[in-house]
Each structure stands twice: as structure tokens, then as C-alpha cells.
Amino acid sequence: MIPPKEAIEKAILQVSDKVKERIQQFKNLKQKGITTFDFKPFLDVQPYQADIFSEACFCILTANFKAATGIKIQAEVGIEGFKNYPLEKLYQIIQSHGHRFAMQRAERIVALRDLKEFLENIVKEKDGKKAREKLVEKVNGYGYKEASHFLRNVGFDDVAIIDRHISRFLFESGLVKPRKTITKKVYLECEEALEKICQDLxxxxxELDLYIFYIKTGKVLK
Structure with missing residues (x-):
């Protein structure tokens, strides 16, 4: 296996332009409240707009599910659909993409509508780790990974998304002892290991999350 630092440096040479482009799309959400995502050439989806609320819904969709399919659902539902579609219509769209928990996720998205103002205020926070604690406490369907995912996608740079790709990268690299379950303690241990890589590089x-995701999947998504 290529050592982790060397693998990341190779990925930087290959896709730094795409990573910078994606980071700017995230920053637009934080600064302007709206962005346009373009995932070509990694995914055959036409560019589409997202706002803060639709991004929060996307992160509900992708819990234990593929990011690529979550992107396709987000593109189809659109900004207004997440805010206004009735439960049954949301369910039908999510189910049509093969989501295992289509009704559960549709219900959580409808419930999330009551927290739109809360989400908009969270984006104004300065400290991502403090914002994450508030999200985990408040949002049904958000654990540390989902809260970190949302915060990264709306322009925060100081939280790590410990999903199966990232944890496997850390375990295989010997940077963190392999675990069967990602508890809060393990999550923070993985985040600390990633912070050391960030400092070194x-x-x-x-940015690091996008590079590791690319190493594991060959795609720069979100």
C-alpha cells in the first residue's frame, strides 16, 4: 500500500483544481446561502443549485447511503422541493433511486423544515466543533458524521467526516487502530489523526477529506 502522505500528495497533483473548485462551492453556501454544484466529470448529473436547507437534507439522505445517489436525489428534488413537497412525493422520489430507508429519510426531511432558521444560524458560527455539538443535539438523523458532513459542505474547514472511506483509510494506513464501531471516542481519535496529516501537508x-475520498473512490464529490 502507498504510504498515506505519499498517496495524498499524488492525489493533490491529480485533482487539486477540482478540490479547489468544490471548496469554493462550499464557501459560496456559507457566504451567499446558495451555490451551484457541478460534479462532472465524476458524475453524470447536470449542474444544479443548492441552498443551506437542501444541503442539510442531502446529509440526511447520505447517512449509510451512497453520496453519488444522494447527489442525484438532491438534483431532482431541488431547493423548493425539499422545502415544499408533501411527504409522499419526497418518499416516491427517494425510493425511485433505490434508497433503503426512503420513508424514514422523507419523514426526517419534512421534520427538518421546522429547523430552517436554526440551520441558517448555525452556518454563522465560527467554531465548527461547537456547531457540530448543537447539530447533533437538535437534528434527528444527525450523528457526528452527518453533522460534520453538513458543516463541511457549508464552508467549515475544522471538522472531519469519518465515514467508511475515511475510517478505512486510517485503519489501513495504521494511523488508527481498527475498530468495528465508530463511537464518539473513536470518531474524535480519527479526527485528531487527520488533523496531524493536515498540519504535515x-x-x-x-480539503483532506476530498482527497482521501478521491483516493478511495476515484471521484471528487462531496
Whole structure:
């Protein structure tokens, strides 16, 4: 296996332009409240707009599910659909993409509508780790990974998304002892290991996540 630092440096040479482009799309959400995502050439989806609320819904969709399919659902539902579609219509769209928990996720998205103002205020926070605690406490369907995912996607640079790709990368690299379950303690241990890599390579957590995801999947998504 290629050592982790060497693998990341290779990925930087290959896709730094795409990573910078994606980071700017995230920053637009934080600064302007709206962005346009373009995932070509990694995914055959036409560019589409997302706002803060639709991004929060996307992160509900992708819990234990593929990011690529979550992107396709987000593109189809659209900004207004997440805010206004009735439960049954949301369910039908999510189910049509093969989501295992289509009704559960549709219900959580409808419930999330009551927290739109809360989400908009969270984006104004300065400290991503403090914002994450508030999200985990408040949002049904958000654990540490989902809360970190949302925060990264709305422009925060200081939280890590410990999903199966990232945890496997850390375990295989010997940077963290392999675990069967990602508890809060393990999550924070993995995040600390990633922070050390960030320091060594002068990267933010958000950039590093995209590079590791690319190493594991060959795609720069979100």
C-alpha cells in the first residue's frame, strides 16, 4: 500500500483544481446561502443549485447511503422541493433511486423544515466543533458524521467526516487502530489523526477529506 502522505500528495497533483473548485462551492453556501454544484466529470448529473436547507437534507439522505445517489436525489428534488413537497412525493422520489430507508429519510426531511432558521444560524458560527455539538443535539438523523458532513459542505474547514472511506483509510494506513464501531471516542481519535496529516501537508480538514475520498473512490464529490 502507498504510504498515506505519499498517496495524498499524488492525489493533490491529480485533482487539486477540482478540490479547489468544490471548496469554493462550499464557501459560496456559507457566504451567499446558495451555490451551484457541478460534479462532472465524476458524475453524470447536470449542474444544479443548492441552498443551506437542501444541503442539510442531502446529509440526511447520505447517512449509510451512497453520496453519488444522494447527489442525484438532491438534483431532482431541488431547493423548493425539499422545502415544499408533501411527504409522499419526497418518499416516491427517494425510493425511485433505490434508497433503503426512503420513508424514514422523507419523514426526517419534512421534520427538518421546522429547523430552517436554526440551520441558517448555525452556518454563522465560527467554531465548527461547537456547531457540530448543537447539530447533533437538535437534528434527528444527525450523528457526528452527518453533522460534520453538513458543516463541511457549508464552508467549515475544522471538522472531519469519518465515514467508511475515511475510517478505512486510517485503519489501513495504521494511523488508527481498527475498530468495528465508530463511537464518539473513536470518531474524535480519527479526527485528531487527520488533523496531524493536515498540519504535515498544509491542508484543511475539508480539503483532506476530498482527497482521501478521491483516493478511495476515484471521484471528487462531496
Amino acid at each position: 498544509n491542508l484543511t480538514q475539508s
